[in-house]
Amino acid sequence: MKKYTYTEKKDTRSGFGAGLLEAGRKNDQVVALCADLIGSLKMNDFIKEFPGRFVQVGIAEANMMGIAAGMTIGGKIPFTGTFANFSTGRVYDQIRQSIAYSNKNVKICASHAGLTLGEDGATHQILEDIGLMKMLPGMTVINTCDYNQTKAATLAIAEYEGPVYLRFGRPVVPIFTDPDQKFEIGKAWMVNEGADVSIFATGHLVWQAILAGEILAEEGIDAEIINIHTIKPLDAEAVLKSIAKTGCVVTAEEHNRLGGLGDSIAQVLATHNPTPQEYVAVNDSFGESGTPEQLMTKYGLDAEHIVLAAKKVMKRKQNAVISI
Amino acid sequence: MKPTIQELEKTASQIRRDIVRMVHACQSGHPGGSLGCTEYFTALYFSVMNHDPKFNMDAVGEDIFFLSNGHISPVFYSTLAHAGYFDKAELATFRKLNTRLQGHPTTHEHLPGVRIASGSLGQGLSVAIGAALTKKLNGDKSLVFTLHGDGELQEGQIWEAAMFAPHNKVDNLISTIDVNGQQIDGPTNLVLSLGDLHAKWEAFGWDVLEMKGNDMADVVKTLQLAKSRTGQGKPIMILMHTEMGYGVDFMVGSHKWHGVAPNDEQLQLALGQLEETLGDY
Numbered sequence: 284m285k286k287y288t289y290t291e292k293k294d295t296r297s298g299f300g301a302g303l304l305e306a307g308r309k310n311d312q313v314v315a316l317c318a319d320l321i322g323s324l325k326m327n328d329f330i331k332e333f334p335g336r337f338v339q340v341g342i343a344e345a346n347m348m349g350i351a352a353g354m355t356i357g358g359k360i361p362f363t364g365t366f367a368n369f370s371t372g373r374v375y376d377q378i379r380q381s382i383a384y385s386n387k388n389v390k391i392c393a394s395h396a397g398l399t400l401g402e403d404g405a406t407h408q409i410l411e412d413i414g415l416m417k418m419l420p421g422m423t424v425i426n427t428c429d430y431n432q433t434k435a436a437t438l439a440i441a442e443y444e445g446p447v448y449l450r451f452g453r454p455v456v457p458i459f460t461d462p463d464q465k466f467e468i469g470k471a472w473m474v475n476e477g478a479d480v481s482i483f484a485t486g487h488l489v490w491q492a493i494l495a496g497e498i499l500a501e502e503g504i505d506a507e508i509i510n511i512h513t514i515k516p517l518d519a520e521a522v523l524k525s526i527a528k529t530g531c532v533v534t535a536e537e538h539n540r541l542g543g544l545g546d547s548i549a550q551v552l553a554t555h556n557p558t559p560q561e562y563v564a565v566n567d568s569f570g571e572s573g574t575p576e577q578l579m580t581k582y583g584l585d586a587e588h589i590v591l592a593a594k595k596v597m598k599r600k601q602n603a604v605i606s607i
Numbered sequence: 608m609k610p611t612i613q614e615l616e617k618t619a620s621q622i623r624r625d626i627v628r629m630v631h632a633c634q635s636g637h638p639g640g641s642l643g644c645t646e647y648f649t650a651l652y653f654s655v656m657n658h659d660p661k662f663n664m665d666a667v668g669e670d671i672f673f674l675s676n677g678h679i680s681p682v683f684y685s686t687l688a689h690a691g692y693f694d695k696a697e698l699a700t701f702r703k704l705n706t707r708l709q710g711h712p713t714t715h716e717h718l719p720g721v722r723i724a725s726g727s728l729g730q731g732l733s734v735a736i737g738a739a740l741t742k743k744l745n746g747d748k749s750l751v752f753t754l755h756g757d758g759e760l761q762e763g764q765i766w767e768a769a770m771f772a773p774h775n776k777v778d779n780l781i782s783t784i785d786v787n788g789q790q791i792d793g794p795t796n797l798v799l800s801l802g803d804l805h806a807k808w809e810a811f812g813w814d815v816l817e818m819k820g821n822d823m824a825d826v827v828k829t830l831q832l833a834k835s836r837t838g839q840g841k842p843i844m845i846l847m848h849t850e851m852g853y854g855v856d857f858m859v860g861s862h863k864w865h866g867v868a869p870n871d872e873q874l875q876l877a878l879g880q881l882e883e884t885l886g887d888y
Contacts, residue, residue: 314744338740338775346733346767353673353737356722357665357745361737376727377764381734385714385724 284500285475287459287493295451295487296394298430300325302437303362303392307333310360313441316351317364318344323453324364324394344369348377352387360441361389367396367450368409371416382446383419390440391416395453396426397537398565398582399487399575408570414542416448417515423468424515426450426536426544428489430458432512435466443468450486452537454575457490469513471521477507480593481525481532485511485544488535488563488584495589506593514544519551526552531596532560535589537579540564559599561592609654612824617884618689619649619823623854624887625685625698627877630868633702636710639864640756641682643787643849646826647754648686655830657749660691662719670749671738673723675731676756676785677711678866684708687720688888695888729762731755732782736772739780750837753782758790761799766811772842773812780842781833782813785820787851789862804846814841820849855880 307313307329315329316338330337338354340347344365351361363370370393371378382389393412400408417424423445427433433451440447460472474489475496484492489510496506507525511518526532532552534545545562552558565582579585610618622645630636652658656670663669674683681701688695693707700706707716711726723734735753742749759765772780784804792798801807808815814836818829826847833843851865852858855877858869869877 335744340771341767343764343767343771345730345764346736346771349730349733349764349768350737350740350771352723353734353739354741356671356738357667357741357747359741359744377730377733380724380727381730387723 284496289457289459291458292455293430293458294453294455295427295430295433296323296453297325298427298433299392299394299437299449299451300328302434304328304332305434306438306441307336310441312358312360313362314338314354314359315362315364316340316347318342318347318369320365323366324392326364344374345377348374349381351389352381352385355387355389362392363389364392364394366400366407367393367412368407371412371448372409375415379419383422386421387446388444390447390449392437392449394451396450397452397486398570398578398584399452399454399537401453401575401578402572404572405569410539410565410570411542412450413514413536413538413544417547421446422515423447423513424450425468425513426486427512428486428510429456429460431460431462431464432466435464436512439466439468452487456487459490459493469516469518471518472510472512474508474510475506477505478528479505480597481507481509481529482535482589482593483509483511483522483532483544483548484535485514487537491584491586492535492589494586495593498586498590499593504593504597511544514547517547517551522548522551523555526556526558530558531600532558533563533589533592533596534560535563535584537584538564539567541567559596561596563589563592612827615649615653615823615827618653619645620882621885622649622682622685622689624878624881624883626681627855627869627874627881628887629681629685629698629701631874632699634868635702636681636868637678637866638681638868639789639851639858639862640676640679640785640787642855642858643820643851643853644679644682644754644785645854646821646823647783647847648682650823650826650830651752652686652690654827655834656752660719662692664722666722667745668747668749670752671722672752673725673731673735673738674712674754675725676728676754676759677725680708680710680712683712689885692720693718698888728756728759729764732765732768735780735782736768736777739777742779750834751780753780755782755784757784757786757788757795757801758798760784760801769808769811769813776840777842778838778840781830781837781845782842783845783847785849786846787849789851789865791862791865793862808844812841813844814839815844815846817846817848820847821853
């Protein structure tokens, strides 16, 4: 089992900010738009270096999405920045018609996704955004797990042609992925190989899955941990290959259990190889105020709940030896 | 050589014939607003805009037009066909299965001349502002035109865009509102009053012009005037006063023909009032 450690914690949104700056240096067609949340989206460095390539839209997200769509005509690669809630639910029709249906090369970059937004509460904690975005034909949906992966993903989507939803978060979390990684859109990352249970995790739940893997190992359970950073297009091959070995699945995400990563994987399993699955996700509810840690515990989005789900799903395997 | 007003009127007459024939053929679509805006489209594509029917999505060095009130697609499609973007014969496929001429315009089927999907109202002004910003960033001196319905102004996104463009001195943009006073459920002043549009747009910081939208000479003159006022720090808004259904006497001035197709008899009546000038498709 590969051991993951960290020496530093940082927020994934800072990874976005660093990636945006680098993407801007690499390609002068990259432009950024923000709806009055520059500091929250960590866009300051980009703006400082490329003031002429930044558009402050004000608190007008619908207008921002339309402007971004229009800016692609003539070759710009617009990155929009606001909270995940205002990047999706608030502007769904604008994204649907002007970006997705029109197939515009817009990168919708969404911070403060999920419960870990924290104290601001449920008005700002969107848990439905992955579902909303993955239902749009042609939309790529990515949810990153740490600073390095978010930076790498930001650079990768700048080079990819087509609409993308990039989801990241607010709190500082361990940095455990390679700083020089090559981010491959649509390609799952094998975090740890195992034989007893497949744990597919995305976003902030990847680190929790790693911790869960360590706890399970102490109990003699060999968990395979796979990071699905790209929810759409889903790496179905990696999913099927893993369950062929393990025969059971836990999915873990900071999202409503309806419409998220778990549902995407369930669909692959149901149509190819029906397999017992347990969800670690928010159980069809809104969030609330609290610290990120408190909320993740209360809503069951932590290593402990992944361990429980893994044990439960292993018991549901056909011919399972009930000895756990 | 730019066409004369008489030549433009001849083109407009043919486009109007196309509109009623298209909506009749599929027994759906929006003839009212299309007929009302025919002078505008004709003037724009045959006299005012610098554009290339070979069509390149990025429109570098070309003027761009965005139709925000996408339901008046019949006039848009007929204009594009006559301007050479695609074969006129394709107009017969309007709204039929497997057509590139979808009910509302889209880039999805790669119809030359369309650069954004529209239909869900209120989005085109933002898109146009984006395209105008890119032109500025690229040092491209050409212009961006948009058309909107007056009922469409009830959408909130329009006013987000209305605030943005003057603040950011988007002065390579010429927007037009089809002020026909009608929407699906009735006259705009009964559904939701638009108030003093001239004062509103001026208050938002736009350079506001008015024109008689069913008077070809006035449309050409006003659009040229608008062009001459670009590059002066303000976006331009033209309030275009039209009559819905203009050119067909039984359709004029009523919201009832917003989204209704004529029957066989009504088609013949309408065609009797519209001279075939360039040959029916």
